[in-house]
Amino acid sequence: MQLKKATVFVILLGCTSLFSDMTYEAARSINGPxxxxLGASAxxxxxxxxxxxxxxxxxxxxSGYLSDKTKNYWAITVVGYFINLLSVPLLAFAGFWQLAIMLMILERVGKAIRTPARDAMLSFGAHQMGQxxxxxxxxxxxxTGxxxxxxxxxxALxxxxxxxxxxYIILFIPAIIAIGLIIFAKSIYPHLENLEIKTKSLETKGYPKLYWQYLIAIAFLALGYADFPLIAYHFKSTNLMPDDVIPLLYALAMASDGIAALILGKVFDKSGTKALVLALFIALFFGPMVFLGGMNWAIVGMVVWGIGMGAQESIxxxxxxxxxxxxKRGTAFGVFNAVFGLFWFAGSALMGYLYDYSIIILVAFSIIAQLIALVLLAAISGKIQQYFHTQQIR
Structure with a gap:
């Protein structure tokens, strides 16, 4: 009964994400162009x-700390969705790039508010199914969204x-649907923490050392992973493809992301972090494909980029x-994502500068940073597996 209830919740939350991603990922596919x-530089x-x-x-x-402290997972999640989603269609009314950037950043802030609480609730339900x-x-x-x-x-373009x-205006529709779904989910699942069977933890204070080692490895991944607005900017500024084709490549990457997440999730539950090492190795090669290749390589590169994103968002x-x-999970997700975001910011800002200076150096930087992440993760993969196994026995 608990498994069925947990599965229904994960699917309902997934449907909410379907329509929310339909909103802001659609915008992200055209934000760069x-x-x-509007006259912004690379x-x-x-x-x-x-x-x-x-x-x-x-x-x-x-946000993560507040969700753990107050246990108000739902309230924080709902507020975040409102800010995250309603700022997107308002981009239609931004007449200059400075205002557009403010709205794009506000969308990210809304996602920041909701994500740790949402991920914590998702982990409660996923516990029954396999994380x-x-x-x-x-x-x-x-x-899918x-x-x-x-x-x-x-x-539309x-x-x-x-x-x-x-x-941008048409994105009001999926935004309203997503907000309606999250409010509905709150009404029928008010206490999600009860879905996870409580087990005795090996760690009573702080986080395990492996958590921090793992975080360092993933931080280097964030440092070298180019964001799509810069990739889309490259496609447009080099006239590699028409404007209305750029979102199609992003859609291809998102489809690759979703399929990879399903496959990697199953493999992860059976073989652990080996699945992550494999995904990161594949993603290592997206840079030269999208920034140095022609149209055909760009297509392949977006599939590869999507596989890496699928790994980041699932396993x-x-x-x-x-x-x-x-x-402690809301706070842990918050800390993890904050460090990830700090390195993502540093990498994105640097790669934007490098794009104007030398695309080849940009690609080299991307590969080196991801390679460091891969080596660090491979070095601790066995210890992580042993830690998980010890927890299961306990």
Whole structure:
């Protein structure tokens, strides 16, 4: 009975994410070209993407701590969804790039508010199913929306002759649906922490040392992982493809993300962090494909980029859930995401600058940072597996 209840909750939360991702991932697929139209430079786009992620991740420490302290997981999640989603269609009314950047950053702040509490609740439900499969299933539904959204704005751009305002306005629809779903979920699952069977934790104070070692490895991944606005900016500034095709490639990446999350989630529950090492090795090669290749390589590169994103949004989080007991999980997700965001900001800002200076150096930086992450993770993979096994026996 508990398993069925947990599964229904994960699916319902996944459907909420489907429509929310349809909203803001659709916007992210055209934010780069939109800023280019409004007169922003590549350095500005990279800085914006990095600052948005920095705020979007660093604020999660506060949000995660408050969710654990108050146990008000639902209230924090709902408020975050309102800010996250309603700021997106308002981009239609931004007449200059400075205001557009403010709204793009506000969208990231809204996501920062809701994510740690949402992830903690998701981990409560996923505990019954297997953390890898639970997070993977959620990510697959999430990325279904992230695939449909860019297709939606691509069609809007095609029909309206590249009118970006029309593309943003249509995103009011999925935003309202997502908000309605999260309010409905709150009404029928008011106490999600009861879904997870309480077990005695090996750690009574702080977080295990492996958690911090793992965090350092993933931080280097964030440092070298180019954000899509910069990739999209490159596609437009080099005239590699028409404007209405750029969202299609993002949709392809999101489809790759969702499929990878499902597969990696299942593999993770059976073989642990080996699945993550494999995914990160594959993702290592997206940089030269999207920044140095032609149209065909760009297509392959976006699939590879999507695989890496699928790993980040599913089994990277599932690993954190294994390290931390339920009552500390909101804070743990907040700390983890804040460090991730700090390194993402540094990497995005630097790569935006490097793009204007030398694309080859940008690609080299991306590969080196990801390679460091891969080596560090491979070095502690066996210890992580042993730690998980010890917890299960306990």
């Amino acid at each position: 939109y800023l280019e139209v 350095t500005t786009v990279g800085w914006m993407a990095g600052l948005g992620e920095l705020l979007g991740y660093s604020l999660r420490v506060i 890898g499969w639970g997070f993977g299933l959620h990510e697959a539904l999430d990325q 992230a695939t449909i959204g860019p297709l939606l704005v691509s069609a 095609f029909i309206k002759n590249n009118n970006y305002q029309s593309a 990277v989080k599932a690993t954190v859930a294994h390290f931390i007991p339920p009552e």
